[in-house]
Amino acid sequence: MPTLLLLALSNIFMTTAWYWHLRGGMEKPLLTVILISWAIAFVEYCLAVPANRIGFAHGWTAGQLKIAQEAIALVIFGIFMVTVLGEPLHWRHAAAFLCIMAGVGFLFVGRT
Template sequence: MPTLILLTLSNIFMTAAWYWHLKGGPEVANARPMGWVILISWLLAGVEYCLAVPANRIGFADGWSAGQLKVAQEAIALTVFGIFMVTVLGEALSWRHAAAFACIMAAAGFMFVGK
């Protein structure tokens, strides 16, 4: 459970680091100075690393394989991004998002079968 919680928190920070500056549309995003965007994004990514590295070490110590950790992280990332995309960026979800989510969740399921 600590692994999943830390991976979720790390993905929240990484999603924010990668996409926060797009809020407001292209005109608003392009008006933000690139240097500041990069600096703020790096600060957010630093927090992400402080959460992701322990998550992976704890998960590995608990018997998760590297593949399981990566697929779980991707499944969490897609979930976090979907929520961020709708709530922060104001974009709508479509059937394509649902299909992609189903594929990632299927991959996560395959990685944990028999484990």
């Protein structure tokens, strides 16, 4: 559970670092946006690295950690896309999410 919580928190910061400037930040100079994004991403790394270490120490494979991170990233991005960027969800988003979740299932089948 700590792995999933830390991965979720890290994804909130990474999604913000990558996409915050698309809403109200487009007038800022690119270098400023990059530096602000790096500062936000630093927090993401401070959460993601321990998440991966904890997960690996508890028997998760690198593939399981990565696919879990991707699934979490899609959920976080979907929420961000709707709430911050004001974009609507479409059936294609749900279909893509289901494909990723199938990948999660495949990597976790038989995991002890």
